[in-house]
Amino acid sequence: MRGLIESTLIFLIGDAQAERMVPPTGYTVRLTVFAAAAMAFLATFALAFSMATGRLADKWTSDLSRSATIRIAASAEQALAQRDAVLAVLQTTPGVQSFRVIEAEEQQDLLAPWFGEALSLDLLPVPTLIEIVERPSGFDAQNLQFRLAAEAPGAVFDTHRRWRQPLVNAANRLKVMGWVALGLILATLAVVVTLAAQSALAANNQVIKVMRLIGARDSYIALAFVRRFTLRGLLGAVLGVVAGVIALLAMPAAGGPAGYLTGLAPSGASWLWPALIPLITAVIAFFATRRAARRTLRSLP
Amino acid sequence: MIEFQNVTYGYGGATLLDEVSFSLPQGSFHFLTGPSGSGKTTLIKLCYAALQAHAGQVRLFGKDTASLDRDGVAFLRRNVGVVHQDCQFLDHLSVAENIALPTVVSGQKGARTAANLTDLLAWVGLNDVANALPPSLSGGERQRAALARALINAPDVILADEPTGNVDWDMSQRLLKLLVELNKMGKTVLLATHDMALIRAAKTQVQSRVLRIQAKQVWLAGADL
Structure with missing residues (x-):
């Protein structure tokens, strides 16, 4: 565990000189940061949507499951x-x-x-x-x-199950769809980061050639790219989540007299979940870039 | 130090070097000459494992370069200084940063490395352009910077591929003098060139030998050069 923490710190602090070996390329910087921000924004909404539908299903289940009505006509x-x-x-x-x-x-x-x-x-x-x-x-x-x-x-006994169960089923399906959407968004992010990393690697063929000439190991070369794209992904995701949270807070509060609808914004400790999105994004960017870098470096003589 | 045993290499089915054998002892100074396209650059690249022989064995520091994995090749190159005709710099870094690159990738830091860099810049006469970017350098300055980069890790072997190809005679003499000084410090030098005048000029400065590539073979050239 200590080794992992040390490795993470070394990765985050980085080697300023090593970092400078890869020239800054404005296009891929903007592309990666923007893609990560956009995906994190969408992921925040997908997460909030999934949690809200989950709460709705729970509410319908718990509020109505133990009640019944008798109608006397x-x-x-x-x-x-x-x-x-x-x-x-x-x-x-x-x-x-x-x-x-x-x-x-x-x-x-x-x-x-x-x-x-x-x-x-x-x-x-x-x-x-x-x-x-x-x-x-x-x-x-x-x-x-x-x-x-x-x-x-004349008494008609109604357990509410007839209309409650389809609603609960629908809410649960929506919750699953929210998670699926979240998964697709993160997969798309991995694809975008991979393409951006491949583009950067291809554009820096000469850098790789020179670094190898002077005795750089492939893992060292890969790390220079991986660190850059991971930090870009993290930055973009933080911006996207902040924007997403602001948008959620700005949404009108739902509710109503029946109390069957809840707001989309998370509540209480659920606010911590969106905070995980930048971390997940950074992890995705790390592995996507590392895979792209290793593949590219293997393909070069 | 460098040993070729029946090395064969070619491009696209055409053989360039055919069962070439020779060895360069430690501390020797060799010129490598031959017509354009004869395989001088290929032979230099085989020495530092940028290319792998199709047949035969290339041994550097006693190790068969074909037996090394990528990391092994990387570690081997840290002990070999390579100077190319086109220098191969990172153009977004300053001259000093480019020269210091080998120490960065090998994880060397501290005052000693900085002192070595300062000494090297002074030795090759590039103090004034240390903070300049490589594209702004003249041909001679670029070659001296490439030589300084090749030397920053104090390698035992210097491989120079046409380092005087783009510079005037005075600068060629200056570069030769630097390489001769290195050889006198005990470094093994292999200098590829097609400049016969340079080879003749070197005879008065250093005890050197000449390898000539001809007819896909490497020959120890005669004294008439």
């Missing part, structure tokens, strides 16, 4: 009796932690986004709703459904 005369029957059934159902009748005011609030604040429930045949929260051990939904059918024929 019956005539006004029967509604009250069926409600009491349902409540009696729920009281004797193992695994039910709590249940409550959703009051008229609350129903009005729930319908307000669609029908407006001035809605009067007297004008609409709104069913009675009962919310159930189950214990972590859960209850036997099928058994409850049978009992409800017998005691309150």
Whole structure:
């Protein structure tokens, strides 16, 4: 471990004289820094997107998985009796932690986004709703459904699974797509750095020739290029991530009354993840350039 | 020090050197001559493993150069000073930095290296242009800078390929004098040239021998040169 730290420090500090052997080439400098910055910017968004969809899936799963609803659609005369029957059934159902009748005011609030604040429930045949929260051990939904059918024929039992599961599946797929996008972005970065390094190596054929003439080992020559491209990649990625984070902070905060949507920006310790992008970029640039340098040097007589 | 045993080399199927054998003892001074295209540069390159013989064996410091890997060749070159006609500098570095390059790649640092550089610059008369870039130098200055670079690591062998090819007679004499001085310090010198006048001029300064490439062979030339 100590050796690795020492090697890393030597690599980062570098040899000023050795570094100067490779002439600065403005075109490849700008190309590499810009490509790394652009890719890091996109990677920051892909990462944030993936984390946000992950949070969304978790939220939908945790918020709704332990809840269910019973809807009583019956005539006004029967509604009250069926409600009491349902409540009696729920009281004797193992695994039910709590249940409550959703009051008229609350129903009005729930319908307000669609029908407006001035809605009067007297004008609409709104069913009675009962919310159930189950214990972590859960209850036997099928058994409850049978009992409800017998005691309150107008009661419709809804575990939310029908519409919740596709949403959770979609959110999880989006999360995977975010990671795939991140992987493609980093792979593209490796390709761009490799091409830039190959271009620089080809442009510096004479430098390589002279360095070999005076007794430079190929690993020494390669290191001069590798260090330069790694540091360029790191610089570009830092700039890209900073720009990406600023853009994330500038995005409007999502949320809403239902709380099912979350903002794209990471929260809490998740902010540390984008900080890894420059390090990953530097590692990619290091290995991409080293591979390109070794291949080029092997091909030269 | 340098030994060729039945060395054959050619380009594109055409043989340039055919089973060439000779040896250069330590501390000797040899001229290598022959018509243009006869293989002088090829032979010099074979000496420091820039080329590998197609057949036969090239031994430098007792080692078969064909048996060395790339790192081995690199270490070997640190003990060989090579001067080319085209000098081969890094044009973005100053003259002093170019001369110091071999010490950089071999990891030498410190006051002694700096002192060696200062002494070398003075010895080859380039103090005034130490901070200049190579493209601004004259032909003679470039050759002296290349010679200084070849010497910074105090190599035992100096291989010079037409170092006087682009300079006037006075500068040729000056370069020859520097090489003769090195030989008197015990360095083995192999100097490729087609300049017979230079070879004759050297006879009064150093005990030298002449290798002539002719008909794909290397011959020890007669005293009539």
